[in-house]
Amino acid sequence: MMTAPVKFLLVDDLEENLLALEALLVREGLDLHKARSGEEALELMLTNEYALALLDVQMPGMDGFELAEFMRANERTRHIPIIFVTAGTGDASRRFRGYEAGAVDFIQKPIETDILRSKSNVFFDLYNQRRQIVAQRDELASMSIALQSADQQKNRFLAVLAHELRNPLAALSSGLNILDRAQSGVDTSKIRLSMRQKVAHVTRLVDDLLDISRIERGKISLKTEKVSLNELLPLALDLVEPAVVAANHRLLVNASDETLVLDADPARLIQIVSNVVGNAVRYTPPGGEIGVRVWGASGYAIVEISDNGIGILPEQQAKIFEMFEQSDNGLGIVGDGLGIGLALVKQLVELHGGEILLKHSCPGEGSTFELRLPLAK
Numbered sequence: 001m002m003t004a005p006v007k008f009l010l011v012d013d014l015e016e017n018l019l020a021l022e023a024l025l026v027r028e029g030l031d032l033h034k035a036r037s038g039e040e041a042l043e044l045m046l047t048n049e050y051a052l053a054l055l056d057v058q059m060p061g062m063d064g065f066e067l068a069e070f071m072r073a074n075e076r077t078r079h080i081p082i083i084f085v086t087a088g089t090g091d092a093s094r095r096f097r098g099y100e101a102g103a104v105d106f107i108q109k110p111i112e113t114d115i116l117r118s119k120s121n122v123f124f125d126l127y128n129q130r131r132q133i134v135a136q137r138d139e140l141a142s143m144s145i146a147l148q149s150a151d152q153q154k155n156r157f158l159a160v161l162a163h164e165l166r167n168p169l170a171a172l173s174s175g176l177n178i179l180d181r182a183q184s185g186v187d188t189s190k191i192r193l194s195m196r197q198k199v200a201h202v203t204r205l206v207d208d209l210l211d212i213s214r215i216e217r218g219k220i221s222l223k224t225e226k227v228s229l230n231e232l233l234p235l236a237l238d239l240v241e242p243a244v245v246a247a248n249h250r251l252l253v254n255a256s257d258e259t260l261v262l263d264a265d266p267a268r269l270i271q272i273v274s275n276v277v278g279n280a281v282r283y284t285p286p287g288g289e290i291g292v293r294v295w296g297a298s299g300y301a302i303v304e305i306s307d308n309g310i311g312i313l314p315e316q317q318a319k320i321f322e323m324f325e326q327s328d329n330g331l332g333i334v335g336d337g338l339g340i341g342l343a344l345v346k347q348l349v350e351l352h353g354g355e356i357l358l359k360h361s362c363p364g365e366g367s368t369f370e371l372r373l374p375l376a377k
Contacts, residue, residue: 005031006127007048008120011041011067012056012085021054021085024113025120038062042070045077051127052120054107057086057098065097072102081123083107165205168198197242212344222265222351226376229260229269229301233294236273243281244290255294260301261376268348269373275341276305276356276369284309284366300354300372308366317361321346349373 010021010032018034025032033048035041039062041053053071055064062070064084071077084098087109098106107116175195182188214220233255244251262269280290284307291306312320321342342356349356354373361367 007031009050009053011035013059038067052123227266236270239274240278252291263376280307303371306368311363312361
């Protein structure tokens with residue numbers, strides 16, 4: 001990354017003196033600004049940040065001492081180091097007035113080149129160091145904010161995880177107690193079915209967590225083969241059918257008659273589609289409508305999943321594919337989930353060379369997602 005030049009201000013009423021100072025100080029990374037009066041110098045200081053000001057003492061109108069006093073009285077310019085350049089006498093009273101006006105040093109004319117360069121280099125280096133410190137401070141502040149956000153996100157996730165695990169475990173515990181007390185001949189099939197559903201729910205949560213961990217560590221690999229999306233779609237929808245029925249939703253499927261063949265991992269493809277449809281089911285209040293459309297276009301199989309659920313607030317839409325982002329139920333989310341479903345889907349889709357998009361979402365009107373997966377060549 002290129003560093004912005006360091007700016008020095010040279011103030012002298014004689015153009016030849018300004019040119020001489022410029023020739024002595026010119027170097028890479030240094031931007032020399034020139035002013036021929038105190039008024040012109042003050043005007044430049046309103047729009048520029050200077051590391052050093054070299055002021056000629058004897059100027060008509062506002063002299064160097066008066067200019068320094070103006071600089072020290074102004075919040076924007078009071079921090080600029082000042083070196084006076086003078087051809088006059090170096091008596092103590094004159095120097096005292098200069099230091100009282102805020103000077104850090106005096107240079108006597110005729111100017112010795114090495115002395116001028118050496119002193120200006122000190123302020124050049126100090127200014128660069130100060131900029132580095134400010135940049136590091138800002139970077140640390142940004143990191144601190146990011147860490148605080150990550151910590152809050154982690155705490156929200158742990159709270160949701162505890163809730164998601166506690167409920168099915170409590171149901172399993174109750175089921176076992178009922179089975180232990182059940183008398184012979186009593187029908188316990190409903191209890192066993194409920195317990196199997198709770199075990200399946202916990203298993204799905206753990207599997208999703210493991211998948212995310214494997215992907216982030218680069219430990220997951222796809223077992224790709226030629227597969228027909230038309231044949232896998234019913235299998236994916238079968239996985240979410242119990243949730244659709246339980247929520248009294250209508251599932252509308254519109255699949256193209258065209259055979260869509262992909263180079264894909266069939267298990268992961270089923271997981272991708274079922275997760276997105278399941279997400280729509282969870283975020284749609286009971287009695288809603290879930291739509292699934294499938295067609296081919298421009299070398300891609302396109303799966304569009306829509307719902308008429310709660311939708312997503314505009315300020316949240318850019319974050320929906322981030323890890324754990326949806327674990328906060330502040331949007332009125334209905335249903336369960338850890339907020340990793342869409343993050344996992346995004347990574348699995350990208351492993352297949354495809355992409356997932358949020359095409360449309362509006363609070364109270366629902367959402368539409370689009371999966372694009374490359375067709376086999």
